[in-house]
Amino acid sequence: MKITLRSQYPANQIGFPGGPVELSWKVSGANTELHQVAYEIQSALDADFSVELKSDQSKSSASQFVKAPHQPSTSREISYHRVRIETQAGWSDWSNTHIHEVGLLDGAELLGVAIGDTSKAEDPAALLRITFTISKPVAKARLYATAHGTYDVMINGAKAGNHILAPGWTPYQHRLLVDTHDVTNHLIEGENAFGVLLTDGWYRGKMSFFNMFNNYGEHTSFLGQIEIEYEDGTSEVIASDSNWKTATGGVRFASIYDGTTMDMTMAQVAWCKPGFDDSTWSPVTIREINKNLLEPLSAPPVRVKAELPMTLRQEADRVNLDGPQNISGWVRLTVDGKRGDKVVVRHAEILLPDKTLHTAPLRAAKATDTYILGKDGVQDLEPKHTFHGFQFADVVTDAKVIAATAIAITSDNPDRGEFTSSHVLLNKLHSNVLWSLRDNYVSIPTDCPQRDERLGWTGDAQAFIYAANTLVDENAFFRSWLKDLALDQFENGKVPMVIPDILELQHARLPNGAPFPDDGTAGWGDAAVVIPWAQYQSFGDIEILRAQIDSMRKWVDYFSSWCKDDVFPADMMQLGDWLDPDAPEDKPFLAKVSAQYVASTYIVHSARLLAKAEALVGSKDNIEKYNELADRVSKATWSQLGDAARKTTTGASLALEFGICPDSERKVVAAGLAELVRKDKGAISTGFLGTPVIMDAMSQNGHLEEAYSMLLREEIRSWLYPITVGATTIWERWEAIQPDGTPATGGLEGHAEGSEPSMISFNHYAYGAVIDWVYRNVLGLTSLAPGYHQVSISPRPTKSIEWAKGSIETGYGKFAIDWKTEGDKLEAKVTVPFGVEAKLNLPVTEESTILVDGDAKLNGEVLTHGVHNIQVSHAAVASK
Numbered sequence: 001m002k003i004t005l006r007s008q009y010p011a012n013q014i015g016f017p018g019g020p021v022e023l024s025w026k027v028s029g030a031n032t033e034l035h036q037v038a039y040e041i042q043s044a045l046d047a048d049f050s051v052e053l054k055s056d057q058s059k060s061s062a063s064q065f066v067k068a069p070h071q072p073s074t075s076r077e078i079s080y081h082r083v084r085i086e087t088q089a090g091w092s093d094w095s096n097t098h099i100h101e102v103g104l105l106d107g108a109e110l111l112g113v114a115i116g117d118t119s120k121a122e123d124p125a126a127l128l129r130i131t132f133t134i135s136k137p138v139a140k141a142r143l144y145a146t147a148h149g150t151y152d153v154m155i156n157g158a159k160a161g162n163h164i165l166a167p168g169w170t171p172y173q174h175r176l177l178v179d180t181h182d183v184t185n186h187l188i189e190g191e192n193a194f195g196v197l198l199t200d201g202w203y204r205g206k207m208s209f210f211n212m213f214n215n216y217g218e219h220t221s222f223l224g225q226i227e228i229e230y231e232d233g234t235s236e237v238i239a240s241d242s243n244w245k246t247a248t249g250g251v252r253f254a255s256i257y258d259g260t261t262m263d264m265t266m267a268q269v270a271w272c273k274p275g276f277d278d279s280t281w282s283p284v285t286i287r288e289i290n291k292n293l294l295e296p297l298s299a300p301p302v303r304v305k306a307e308l309p310m311t312l313r314q315e316a317d318r319v320n321l322d323g324p325q326n327i328s329g330w331v332r333l334t335v336d337g338k339r340g341d342k343v344v345v346r347h348a349e350i351l352l353p354d355k356t357l358h359t360a361p362l363r364a365a366k367a368t369d370t371y372i373l374g375k376d377g378v379q380d381l382e383p384k385h386t387f388h389g390f391q392f393a394d395v396v397t398d399a400k401v402i403a404a405t406a407i408a409i410t411s412d413n414p415d416r417g418e419f420t421s422s423h424v425l426l427n428k429l430h431s432n433v434l435w436s437l438r439d440n441y442v443s444i445p446t447d448c449p450q451r452d453e454r455l456g457w458t459g460d461a462q463a464f465i466y467a468a469n470t471l472v473d474e475n476a477f478f479r480s481w482l483k484d485l486a487l488d489q490f491e492n493g494k495v496p497m498v499i500p501d502i503l504e505l506q507h508a509r510l511p512n513g514a515p516f517p518d519d520g521t522a523g524w525g526d527a528a529v530v531i532p533w534a535q536y537q538s539f540g541d542i543e544i545l546r547a548q549i550d551s552m553r554k555w556v557d558y559f560s561s562w563c564k565d566d567v568f569p570a571d572m573m574q575l576g577d578w579l580d581p582d583a584p585e586d587k588p589f590l591a592k593v594s595a596q597y598v599a600s601t602y603i604v605h606s607a608r609l610l611a612k613a614e615a616l617v618g619s620k621d622n623i624e625k626y627n628e629l630a631d632r633v634s635k636a637t638w639s640q641l642g643d644a645a646r647k648t649t650t651g652a653s654l655a656l657e658f659g660i661c662p663d664s665e666r667k668v669v670a671a672g673l674a675e676l677v678r679k680d681k682g683a684i685s686t687g688f689l690g691t692p693v694i695m696d697a698m699s700q701n702g703h704l705e706e707a708y709s710m711l712l713r714e715e716i717r718s719w720l721y722p723i724t725v726g727a728t729t730i731w732e733r734w735e736a737i738q739p740d741g742t743p744a745t746g747g748l749e750g751h752a753e754g755s756e757p758s759m760i761s762f763n764h765y766a767y768g769a770v771i772d773w774v775y776r777n778v779l780g781l782t783s784l785a786p787g788y789h790q791v792s793i794s795p796r797p798t799k800s801i802e803w804a805k806g807s808i809e810t811g812y813g814k815f816a817i818d819w820k821t822e823g824d825k826l827e828a829k830v831t832v833p834f835g836v837e838a839k840l841n842l843p844v845t846e847e848s849t850i851l852v853d854g855d856a857k858l859n860g861e862v863l864t865h866g867v868h869n870i871q872v873s874h875a876a877v878a879s880k
């Protein structure tokens with residue numbers, strides 16, 4: 001039996017916040033009849049557990065988010081944790097030792113001052129440097145660092161750590177993150193150089209469709225220190241202070257939207273190495289970073305996820321670079337040229353029919369990296385502190401382009417789901433959704449990675465959350481972002497449309513200074529409730545509910561307070577079922593279903609979820625309060641606006657999924673929905689809010705056939721159509737590329753002068769929400785209790801999918817299936833993790849028999865952990 005232990009924080013990282021270490025463990029290799037009856041957790045200050053802090057024994061089967069008996073509360077503390085479990089066979093061996101290192105808990109422990117230069121937005125990047133001498137053996141060294149702007153710390157010529165775009169994007173006026181790195185191996189005896197490359201980043205760079213600068217302040221600055229512990233027990237701190245020097249070098253310009261300009265003839269070669277002559281450098285300027293707002297990073301940072309070779313196509317005046325995948329990141333280019341040669345790299349998501357870059361969807365984002373070579377010969381070029389959403393690029397240069405690699409970055413959430421099947425297009429859909437997730441989780445969950453936006457749109461994150469939870473473990477990522485949501489939430493409870501709420505900050509600085517025109521938007525603001533609940537469902541993380549319950553209440557109280565006669569008013573601006581394909585191209589909010597109906601149903605939905613959360617972590621009175629609100633609004637919505645459920649696919653789907661229509665009417669509403677879908681031959685007719693729920697609305701209510709007709713449709717307005725014209729990610733609009741290869745224009749006016757009139761990204765994940773349905777219905781891996789503590793085995797085969805296999809890496813272990821059909825015979829091999837019960841929910845007809853490991857079983861019966869072979873005769877196989 002093997003026990004694998006982890007905490008709520010990302011692996012391969014150090015320097016976490018103080019407070020509880022929540023431990024989760026997976027058990028593998030245990031006999032099927034064994035189960036956990038008790039656990040024992042030990043915490044200690046050394047790896048041998050000789051200085052045991054506390055030991056905790058509990059007669060419990062719990063194994064997820066269990067608080068360690070010792071809760072670190074001191075900065076820098078390293079604690080060791082391990083667990084063993086008791087089964088009917090006695091106590092197991094100890095698990096692996098989980099090492100937990102705390103960061104700096106009090107910003108004042110950063111002893112230095114924030115330092116920068118006198119630059120303005122879009123000026124050349126600042127280089128900062130100091131040297132120090134080490135004269136005795138180093139036992140251990142840590143770097144603690146943060147900035148207004150984005151930074152790389154360079155020690156003796158090498159970058160400390162592999163975080164990209166540090167310190168990430170948070171509402172900097174409320175919270176600024178400190179990264180911790182083990183830099184022991186960076187230090188050398190003798191002179192050492194501590195350097196910083198500092199650029200505008202989200203702090204001061206051009207952001208949002210308002211294309212405004214200085215969003216959080218006019219000055220960039222760095223605050224950090226290296227703490228050295230020597231082998232002789234003494235220690236030393238090298239902090240950012242007035243002794244540092246500054247200059248500019250090769251990075252002449254660095255912007256998240258526009259790209260970088262690097263003039264390597266101006267590079268200060270070896271500027272971050274010892275021995276460099278900085279006598280011409282200027283003293284740094286002291287700036288202010290509020291140390292009370294500092295917090296250790298608790299989510300995974302942005303890192304490089306993949307390096308994908310691009311192919312070169314030589315044209316008369318340029319070299320085209322074709323990548324295999326639409327990504328977020330940049331091109332690493334290898335060129336052979338001469339000092340002074342210029343190299344210009346532009347990026348785009350798709351090619352026009354004439355094979356040139358389609359840059360109009362970027363709007364005002366220039367997404368162009370420019371280099372001036374600093375030396376002769378073969379050299380690699382990579383930009384700094386920018387990222388582009390692209391699959392294709394072109395290069396204009398006199399140098400010879402030798403090779404190109406697309407470097408894909410993402411917030412480094414561990415992969416969780418795996419899926420393959422006999423259906424090639426469905427497999428590609430899965431891949432496209434996963435890539436849209438990666439490309440759009442860049443420090444925060446964004447809408448798109450390419451145009452002058454890349455903002456934390458709450459509605460996009462909300463619509464996609466269950467798919468995200470199935471594909472990756474982003475619980476730490478969302479804990480952090482939800483914290484920011486609560487910080488940016490208005491006093492009155494309104495949840496902004498983007499988190500961090502840069503739109504509000506920018507609007508306040510516009511000439512009229514009026515607040516951003518938004519009184520709360522259904523499906524967007526509801527992220528405050530839906531996402532914490534989804535995290536609890538998908539990961540069993542009850543702490544996230546505890547942390548967010550006030551924010552959840554504030555939103556529901558606020559948004560429901562607009563109701564008149566118990567429904568949301570008709571005259572308030574809403575985004576509604578955004579991007580309904582039948583809405584006018586330039587008015588994506590004008591969906592077939594009324595925004596009033598959508599908002600009313602979301603009030604019911606969020607109030608019900610909140611009531612459930614109240615039952616777990618809140619107050620009894622509130623359970624009643626929110627259930628009563630939900631019932632009241634639900635009733636009124638049905639009686640006043642229920643027509644929407646009969647006339648529109650989104651209306652029907654929301655009525656069924658959010659429990660708006662009375663039980664007695666469900667059949668009729670579902671039949672009406674199925675009829676609408678049949679009439680349209682499975683074409684998608686829903687927008688951002690209808691699409692994530694329509695598949696369940698059909699399949700849960702007896703219309704699996706129609707659900708499959710939609711999922712597997714290949715004509716335009718479908719999930720698979722884009723793949724037939726080359727999509728490698730999920731598009732913002734269903735008809736973004738016509739069958740003849742011409743791109744649609746998207747219609748919306750850009751907000752910035754000179755920007756293209758277009759809102760048409762080829763990388764928006766919201767419609768990828770369907771992949772969660774695929775895991776539950778095509779694969780048949782369904783969670784019945786928070787965190788997959790109880791699951792059901794629920795494949796729903798259909799004729800054109802002959803086999804499927806895949807898994808979800810749950811907190812308990814891998815929940816996996818591998819099934820195939822032969823005619824109406826279904827065979828499946830299922831792996832149920834230790835600590836999980838699996839209910840049979842197999843696709844049966846009246847004649848079916850079910851055999852599990854040779855024994856006859858019935859649907860509803862429960863399997864224990866282990867590997868099971870299942871056979872179903874006369875299985876129900878859908879006809880699509």
Ligand code: BGC
Nearest residue numbers: 447448453457459460575764
């Ligand atoms: C974004 C969306 C977002 C919407 C709301 C768009 O520009 O890309 O995905 O939710 O605006 O207004």
